[in-house]
Amino acid sequence: MNLHEYQAKDILKGFGVPIPPGEVATTPEQAKALAEKYGTAVMVKAQVHAGGRGKAGGVKFCKTPADAFEKATAILGMQIKGLTVEKVLVTVAADIGSEAYVGIIVDRARKKPVFMVSAAGGIDIEQVAAETPEKIKYHPVDVRYGLQTYEAMQLGFFLYQDVKLARAAAKIMQQLYAAFMASGCSLAEINPLVVTPTGEVLAVDGKMVIDDNELDRKPAVAALRDESSEEPSEVDARNNNLTFIKLDGDVGCVVNGAGLAMATMDLVKYYGGEPANFLDIGGSSNPEKVVNALRIITADTNVKAILFNIFGGITRTDDVANGIVTATKANPLKVPLVIRLTGTNEEIAMKILTENGFSASSDMDEAVQKAVALAKGGK
Template structure:
């Protein structure tokens, strides 16, 4: 789960990381009064879960409350990388003397959290990593012991020779680890961590991605979720035990298992079709789940054919077949359906479907080809 900047800054503040005293607003009028309260100049920043806001025109420096109103008015409703801007953060403007980068993520190869720091902050850090990797410094963190003071200092002195700034930065690094660990994040990032003209160190931007697996430990974080409409659909799906991601093709896919779901989408693409979605119905397959899955698929108006691909393991083919028959009795749809079914209890599953007038195929490629053919026919009529 990704947080927006204002949420991440709130958490940073709780962990003692210095951040500007900004105000989150949702209207231009609120932006004006925020600017009055904070004292101009201020920065008006679009709150979206995507990078590149500045380039997209979603960040504006303004000198008066009236300008803040105008800026907010132009940014609200803007589309940034397909995220619609609904919230703004009004932050006091500061005099920046230098921009740095500090972040923590899990290094899959080392299976450990790693802190990254660079004096080349304020820009796309992946670009820095690709072009000038020597400018990024790393510190592995033993998650049981946590980041230790000497490790933070080792990193901080790579960024600053001045003792006061290095120690202030080391302190931010220690607090950033406390935050990462305390909220079970998969990523925390300060870019830029700014050195101001008065010599102080402050986090001017904040990025946090939480580990969805750890949400059970932090129920209060769930309330921070601000889903976009497409994410709302994914969340609703998840509440029914379905893993769903909408794409822009015309063949709806329903598959058990994430890997097989991706393979199914790939084979559709390989044969010249376009998948409308990723949908993993998971291990168990109650009829309710299959009904919800079918509802999801037919609610996408782009879908011209549905391909159901089930390899029975824990999932039993007869369970899926029963669910599907129940779903089709409940949902009236003209969208053509192709079912591929094999594995545990396949004979029973195929019999249930054929009693209902559906012929199940046993081969995935054959099923994908048939779904593409049917989707094409739908397009011509």
């Protein structure tokens, strides 16, 4: 789950990270009022889950409250990478002497959270990594001990020669690490970390990505989810414990397991069709999940045929069969249904389906080809 900049900054502030004052506005009037309250130049920043906000014109420097009103009018409602800007962050504009990058990411290869710090912050850090990798220091952390002061100081001195600045940066890194662990992040970054002409070290932008597996045990973090910034069908699916991603094709897919779901989409394409979605009903299925899956898929009017591809392991295929029967009894389908189902409790599942007038195949290629043909209007 992605957090907005203002949410990430609120969390970081709670851990002591120095951040210029700022608040969220949803109207130009509010933006103007905030600029008046701060009595200084401000930044007006679009709050959407997309990178490259600045390049898209979603981040503006405003000298006066009238300027803030004008810029907020332009930014609110604008589209950035297909997302509508509903909120802006109005924040005191810091005087920037230098810009550094500080990030933590859970690294698959090292199997640890890894700090990445660079004095060449502010710009595209991927570009720095690709072109001048020596400008980035990587430092893995043993979570059993946490980031020790000497480690934070090593990183601080990598950014700044001056001991005062290095100490201030080291303290921020320990605070960032504490926020990262406490919030269940898979990524947290401050970019840029700036030094002002008066020698203050400040976090001017913050980003956090939360591991979805943490949300059940961190309700305060889970409550930060902004559903208005997501595809409604994906929100509906998630609230029903399904993983759903809407795509542009016409073959609706209901599959158990992410790997098989991706392989099914690949096979739809292999046989000349286009998948309408990725949908993983997960393990430990119950009939209710299938009912919800069918409701979400049939709401997409692009869907011309629905394909079930279920290989039962921990998922019991009889649960899926019962779900299909229940769902189609309540809401008869308007598009053809192709069922491929094999594995745990397959005999019971086949019996349930046959008794209710459905046919099912146990061959994946056969079922995919049939669904692709039906979506194209074939028989």
